[in-house]
Amino acid sequence: MINEKNKLTGAGLICLLLVVRAFSALTFFPTNMHSGLLFIAGILLAAPIHFMMILPAAKLTKYNKADTSTVYAEAWPFISKSVKSAYLLYFLYEAFLTVGSLSYFMDYFFSVDMPRVLTVLCFALAAVYGAGQQTSALGRTAQFGLAGLLLMLLAVGAGAAEDMQITRFDVAVSDQKSVLINAMLSDTDRCGCLVMFSFLAGRTKGDNVAAARRFIVAKAALIGGIFAMVTAVLGSYAARCKLPFFTLAAASENLITERSDAVFLVVWVFSGVVKLSALTHCGALCAEQLIPRIKRTSAALVVGLLPAAAALPVLLGYGWDRLISAEYGLVPNVLLSFAVPVSFLAAGRSKHKFSDNSAVLQK
Amino acid sequence: MKQSRIVYLIVITVLACIIGSSFGRSVSIDRRGLVHAMGIDRTDSGYQVTLQIFRTGGGGADTAVDVSKPNVTCAVCEGKTVGEALANARSATGKELFFGHLQLICIGGGTPLDDPAELFAFALGDKNISPAVSLCMAENTASEVMEQRLSDKMTSAEALTSLLDVSCEYSDTLSCDLKELLGAEGCAAMPVLRVRTPDNSEESSDSEEDSTDISESLELAGTAVIEADRVLDKDEALAAAMLSGKADKGFAVTDIKGEKVTCELEDIKCVKRLYLAENTLHMKSTVTLVARADLPLDSDEALLLGEELSRKLTDSCSRFQKEMLYNNTDIFGITQLIKHRCPQIWLDYGSEVLDDIGAECEIKVRVA
Numbered sequence: 053m054i055n056e057k058n059k060l061t062g063a064g065l066i067c068l069l070l071v072v073r074a075f076s077a078l079t080f081f082p083t084n085m086h087s088g089l090l091f092i093a094g095i096l097l098a099a100p101i102h103f104m105m106i107l108p109a110a111k112l113t114k115y116n117k118a119d120t121s122t123v124y125a126e127a128w129p130f131i132s133k134s135v136k137s138a139y140l141l142y143f144l145y146e147a148f149l150t151v152g153s154l155s156y157f158m159d160y161f162f163s164v165d166m167p168r169v170l171t172v173l174c175f176a177l178a179a180v181y182g183a184g185q186q187t188s189a190l191g192r193t194a195q196f197g198l199a200g201l202l203l204m205l206l207a208v209g210a211g212a213a214e215d216m217q218i219t220r221f222d223v224a225v226s227d228q229k230s231v232l233i234n235a236m237l238s239d240t241d242r243c244g245c246l247v248m249f250s251f252l253a254g255r256t257k258g259d260n261v262a263a264a265r266r267f268i269v270a271k272a273a274l275i276g277g278i279f280a281m282v283t284a285v286l287g288s289y290a291a292r293c294k295l296p297f298f299t300l301a302a303a304s305e306n307l308i309t310e311r312s313d314a315v316f317l318v319v320w321v322f323s324g325v326v327k328l329s330a331l332t333h334c335g336a337l338c339a340e341q342l343i344p345r346i347k348r349t350s351a352a353l354v355v356g357l358l359p360a361a362a363a364l365p366v367l368l369g370y371g372w373d374r375l376i377s378a379e380y381g382l383v384p385n386v387l388l389s390f391a392v393p394v395s396f397l398a399a400g401r402s403k404h405k406f407s408d409n410s411a412v413l414q415k
Numbered sequence: 416m417k418q419s420r421i422v423y424l425i426v427i428t429v430l431a432c433i434i435g436s437s438f439g440r441s442v443s444i445d446r447r448g449l450v451h452a453m454g455i456d457r458t459d460s461g462y463q464v465t466l467q468i469f470r471t472g473g474g475g476a477d478t479a480v481d482v483s484k485p486n487v488t489c490a491v492c493e494g495k496t497v498g499e500a501l502a503n504a505r506s507a508t509g510k511e512l513f514f515g516h517l518q519l520i521c522i523g524g525g526t527p528l529d530d531p532a533e534l535f536a537f538a539l540g541d542k543n544i545s546p547a548v549s550l551c552m553a554e555n556t557a558s559e560v561m562e563q564r565l566s567d568k569m570t571s572a573e574a575l576t577s578l579l580d581v582s583c584e585y586s587d588t589l590s591c592d593l594k595e596l597l598g599a600e601g602c603a604a605m606p607v608l609r610v611r612t613p614d615n616s617e618e619s620s621d622s623e624e625d626s627t628d629i630s631e632s633l634e635l636a637g638t639a640v641i642e643a644d645r646v647l648d649k650d651e652a653l654a655a656a657m658l659s660g661k662a663d664k665g666f667a668v669t670d671i672k673g674e675k676v677t678c679e680l681e682d683i684k685c686v687k688r689l690y691l692a693e694n695t696l697h698m699k700s701t702v703t704l705v706a707r708a709d710l711p712l713d714s715d716e717a718l719l720l721g722e723e724l725s726r727k728l729t730d731s732c733s734r735f736q737k738e739m740l741y742n743n744t745d746i747f748g749i750t751q752l753i754k755h756r757c758p759q760i761w762l763d764y765g766s767e768v769l770d771d772i773g774a775e776c777e778i779k780v781r782v783a
Contacts, residue, residue: 160542170429174429177425177426215547217748219751219754219755222751222754224761225762226762286594286598287594287751288598289594294542299546302542302547303547303594305547310545311515311545311547347418353422
């Protein structure tokens with residue numbers, strides 16, 4: 053059984069997932085946003101679907117205080133190992149995208165003279181350090197991150213309030229249904245947080261179904277709010293920007309500063325490090341379960357440095373542009389956040405094969 | 416224990432690499448050229464760019480800023496595109512140009528604006544240039560506007576933007592920034608500046624330390640409407656500002672019983688309403704404002720003033736709006752309003768809907 057002190061609280065889990073999702077929203081802005089209002093509608097319509105996607109994982113923890121990757125460890129070891137491997141590969145890929153994007157945009161924002169190798173290494177080591185901590189520590193750090201994020205959104209919004217116009221919200225696009233569906237798919241594509249929920253639900257205290265519900269509502273409000281601000285201030289100009297929210301922050305003026313992009317960058321870097329740490333932490337947990345002899349520190353080191361090493365050739369070859377503009381497929385998100393937990397839930401209900409896998413999680 | 420030592424060793428190595436790699440490669444502040452304003456002019460071979468770069472004019476310490484001096488130096492460069500001209504400016508000035516504090520872009524009178532995205536590609540590609548940077552036009556060349564060294568504020572660019580801000584606040588012209596020009600929300604309109612010809616041209620000097628007051632060197636020449644090749648006068652600018660919802664304050668002169676009364680206009684708000692009548696789209700703009708007369712008036716005179724002012728402003732706004740819409744020039748935000756309220760009409764007819772739109776306006780004046 054996991055030590056209760058090391059478990060995430062419900063609030064910690066929600067904050068962690070919101071920070072992870074917000075980082076994706078601020079970094080990987082969709083390039084095909086023809087109508088901001090339809091995109092926001094797509095995000096809101098996708099919310100109940102996302103709730104249904106993570107509900108099986110939340111219900112699974114009611115029967116077995118373990119995460120999706122360990123629930124059939126004894127009964128079906130091969131399937132369990134396959135699921136753990138799938139989660140590990142997913143977290144490694146997400147970490148690869150995150151560390152590469154952090155380094156790429158650090159170069160873009162700051163025009164640093166520091167070589168990209170060292171930027172990647174710094175982020176990777178920060179993530180390794182964070183991943184070596186207990187899960188509860190990540191949750192507490194994410195709470196700070198979310199507080200900073202909300203303050204930043206407030207500051208940027210207040211500074212750009214004068215330029216906001218309600219008329220920029222329009223649905224004047226030729227195929228509204230198609231745009232709406234694309235918005236829902238695009239939002240689901242960026243919801244790696246759903247996979248993280250299904251993985252971490254077993255390591256969270258309290259009622260996971262309630263946590264799932266609150267998380268989905270908060271996510272829809274936060275991401276919808278970000279898109280609403282960008283649409284209200286920039287309108288069709290957002291389509292010309294590489295990073296629309298950064299451009300919005302640059303246009304936000306207040307009594308103290310002429311532009312608020314510095315505040316945005318601080319929060320963005322912090323959110324990125326939290327996300328990378330969370331992904332590395334989850335990957336390290338998977339590695340520990342797959343290779344019982346490995347220690348947490350070593351697992352975190354391998355899982356942290358491997359994506360960084362994979363990202364370097366792409367970054368040094370200046371090929372990262374192609375990666376960030378690609379929609380990287382929602383199939384893994386749907387499989388790992390919904391298909392796997394719902395299969396286990398259905399199998400468990402029909403055959404009553406849930407067992408106490410607490411011994412597996414004593415690490 | 417051994418493992419933690421290895422981890423600490425890696426961390427220390429990385430830190431040492433960071434410190435070692437940044438040594439001697441950072442750009443010190445004195446090697447940076449802080450560009451406060453820029454002018455763009457079209458030439459036969461491409462574009463000419465005139466940059467106002469911050470330079471302290473203090474007479475004591477190296478970093479002292481003397482507010483009685485213009486504190487700028489000008490750099491002029493040419494290139495096939497604006498981006499190339501800026502790259503040439505970098506090598507010509509020997510400074511790493513920084514556009515994070517760019518406040519104003521002045522476009523020369525002869526510079527074509529049929530493809531603003533191509534002209535401002537340098538701004539779209541540069542993360543340091545804020546989309547809220549002000550835009551204006553020069554009656555002749557942007558270069559002559561940029562070369563005016565103004566000492567009203569700490570820097571020349573601040574004096575220029577101050578002139579534009581005050582003019583826009585009092586509805587003498589319409590403000591314009593980069594995102595308005597590059598967003599697809601209708602036509603943009605921007606202030607036009609004119610360089611005053613000095614009375615005694617023999618006394619002009621090329622010294623960078625000589626400075627002038629803005630009132631002596633520059634004045635507002637009108638408001639340019641992009642895509643319409645038209646310059647609005649102050650009355651038309653007031654009407655445009657009121658109908659587009661950008662008016663904050665203004666002034667108007669009216670005749671009451673043979674006497675001229677100057678009124679300060681405040682609290683100007685505009686509400687637009689779209690409706691369909693007889694298969695035609697109609698738009699009604701209702702502007703409410705408060706007028707303060709410079710003469711003491713009794714209640715009858717105040718009522719008469721309100722009616723007369725309302726009639727006069729309504730006539731000028733209606734006439735102006737009809738003329739603009741007849742030429743398919745939307746500087747009032749009607750395009751975006753139609754997309755917002757009647758998207759299907761926009762999808763069916765596009766910008767042609769502006770040709771047949773029935774536009775009316777009503778100005779309600781409350782005399783304070």
